[in-house]
Amino acid sequence: MTHEVKSAKDDAGVTARHNARMARKKEVVDQKIAAAKRDAGVLVITCGNGKGKSSSAFGMVARALGHGMKVGIVQFIKGAIPTGEEKFFRRFPSEVSFHVMGEGYTWETQNRERDVEKAQIAWERAKELLTDASIKMVVLDELNIALKYKYLDVQKVIADLQARPAMQHVIVTGRGAPPELIDVADTVTEMQLTKHAFAAGIAAQPGVEW
Amino acid sequence: MTHEVKSAKDDAGVTARHNARMARKKEVVDQKIAAAKRDAGVLVITCGNGKGKSSSAFGMVARALGHGMKVGIVQFIKGAIPTGEEKFFRRFPSEVSFHVMGEGYTWETQNRERDVEKAQIAWERAKELLTDASIKMVVLDELNIALKYKYLDVQKVIADLQARPAMQHVIVTGRGAPPELIDVADTVTEMQLTKHAFAAGIAAQPGVEW
Numbered sequence: 001m002t003h004e005v006k007s008a009k010d011d012a013g014v015t016a017r018h019n020a021r022m023a024r025k026k027e028v029v030d031q032k033i034a035a036a037k038r039d040a041g042v043l044v045i046t047c048g049n050g051k052g053k054s055s056s057a058f059g060m061v062a063r064a065l066g067h068g069m070k071v072g073i074v075q076f077i078k079g080a081i082p083t084g085e086e087k088f089f090r091r092f093p094s095e096v097s098f099h100v101m102g103e104g105y106t107w108e109t110q111n112r113e114r115d116v117e118k119a120q121i122a123w124e125r126a127k128e129l130l131t132d133a134s135i136k137m138v139v140l141d142e143l144n145i146a147l148k149y150k151y152l153d154v155q156k157v158i159a160d161l162q163a164r165p166a167m168q169h170v171i172v173t174g175r176g177a178p179p180e181l182i183d184v185a186d187t188v189t190e191m192q193l194t195k196h197a198f199a200a201g202i203a204a205q206p207g208v209e210w
Numbered sequence: 211m212t213h214e215v216k217s218a219k220d221d222a223g224v225t226a227r228h229n230a231r232m233a234r235k236k237e238v239v240d241q242k243i244a245a246a247k248r249d250a251g252v253l254v255i256t257c258g259n260g261k262g263k264s265s266s267a268f269g270m271v272a273r274a275l276g277h278g279m280k281v282g283i284v285q286f287i288k289g290a291i292p293t294g295e296e297k298f299f300r301r302f303p304s305e306v307s308f309h310v311m312g313e314g315y316t317w318e319t320q321n322r323e324r325d326v327e328k329a330q331i332a333w334e335r336a337k338e339l340l341t342d343a344s345i346k347m348v349v350l351d352e353l354n355i356a357l358k359y360k361y362l363d364v365q366k367v368i369a370d371l372q373a374r375p376a377m378q379h380v381i382v383t384g385r386g387a388p389p390e391l392i393d394v395a396d397t398v399t400e401m402q403l404t405k406h407a408f409a410a411g412i413a414a415q416p417g418v419e420w
Contacts, residue, residue: 014322015322015323018322018359019320019321019322022320022322023320026320032408033413035411036408036411036412036413036414037411037413038411038412038413039412039413039415040407040412040415041415042407042412042415042418044261044407044418045404046262048402050399050400050401051254051266051397051399052256052262052263052266052399052401053262054269055265055266055267055269055270055273056261056262056265056266056269057265057269058268058269058272058273059264059265059266059267059268059269059270059271059272059295060265060269060417060418061269061272062268062269062271062272062294062295062298062299063265063268063293063294063295063298063416063417063418063420064294064416064417064418065294065298066293066294066295066296066297066298066299066417067294067297067416067417069416069417083273083276084272084273084274084275084276084277085269085272085273085276086276087276087277088272088273088275088276089272089276110229110232110233110236111229112224112225112228112229112232113225136417137417137418149228169415169417169418182404182405185405186405186406186407186410186412187261187405187406187407187408187418188404188405189260189261189262189401189402189403189404190260190401190402190404191260191262191399191400191401191402192258192399192400192401192402193399194255194392194398194399194400195395195396195397195398196396196397197250197252197254197396197397198242198246198397200396201245201246201247201248202246202248202249202250202252202396203243203246203247203248203249204246205249205250205251205252205379206273206274206277206279207270207273207274207276207277207279207346207347207379208252208254208270208273208274208347208379208397210273
């Protein structure tokens with residue numbers, strides 16, 4: 001058997017096994033899709049220590065805008081420096097209402113009373129979005145941090161989330177999502193840190209981190 | 211001691227402890243920031259089974275556009291249905307070059323030869339972006355799947371990634387990132403599935419999933 005003939009046979013084997021595996025996979029995926037038929041506004045939580053929590057929310061904003069949906073964004077903690085996402089989404093004032101309500105990370109502000117007060121004002125703003133059925137997606141960026149430090153009462157937040165319009169999607173981001181919130185969410189992803197450029201001495205890059 | 215006085219004392223204690231903790235945290239964060247000074251184009255990988263891999267990449271695109279950067283996007287696998295992200299980012303043709311090179315997920319196409327061929331054409335398109343220093347961020351969406359099924363050679367892909375302009379950021383998404391690629395990446399997040407609305411019978415919602 002020449003090398004060439006053997007390779008051709010191997011390739012045919014790889015292709016046949018791949019095709020068989022893909023056929024089984026298609027069956028499983030098709031069954032799942034057939035079962036998942038209901039439309040509903042979903043509550044998505046992105047948490048964990050890894051990079052990607054807020055950026056995932058802003059990617060969903062881009063998707064929603066592509067589908068002609070109106071979006072509301074409240075940033076609970078960020079706000080000390082103007083971010084790329086803020087600059088960009090403010091270009092579309094009739095499609096996106098963007099509210100920067102924070103003054104930086106809480107370890108920067110060093111003032112708990114002020115953090116609590118700011119979080120409560122931010123929640124009032126969020127509630128305006130959560131009672132407006134014309135807004136199809138609401139991003140509550142870093143809300144988890146405000147809940148973790150008990151700047152807001154988690155039961156009140158959950159009650160307001162559950163009273164929202166039926167087809168409105170809500171994305172909540174940040175480390176330290178409380179278990180009560182995870183319980184009532186539809187989709188939850190924990191962003192696990194495998195590695196971060198920060199540890200290798202690379203500064204937070206515009207476009208990537210802010 | 212009245213209840214009111216006790217509460218006030220407790221509150222003062224909570225605030226004092228919180229402030230002390232935040233002061234320590236600020237010290238640690240400040241030290242890390244002082245150490246991370248270098249600017250560089252970073253290679254970011256988002257992988258794992260959870261929701262948020264591609265959406266995180268599209269959020270970084272929004273950030274980059276906010277900073278006035280030009281962005282290139284190649285979608286390796288998706289392409290069977292028009293997505294929200296495609297519709298949205300195609301609004302900005304002078305800022306975003308958007309290339310949909312796939313024909314759907316591989317278990318949908320059921321044709322390995324064709325998948326390999328499409329992936330190789332897509333990589334040629336990616337290489338055009340990876341050799342253009344005016345493009346400040348390149349998204350290679352679902353590239354990990356093409357690597358996992360060996361539609362592309364991982365060593366060739368790594369060589370081309372490492373030859374890119376020094377300040378260009380690259381975001382690679384998809385399940386099954388090969389260990390060789392993780393080794394050379396700067397920032398890697400594994401999106402861990404805690405729960406997904408799909409399992410509760412909710413169909414993939416526009417804006418959220420596509």
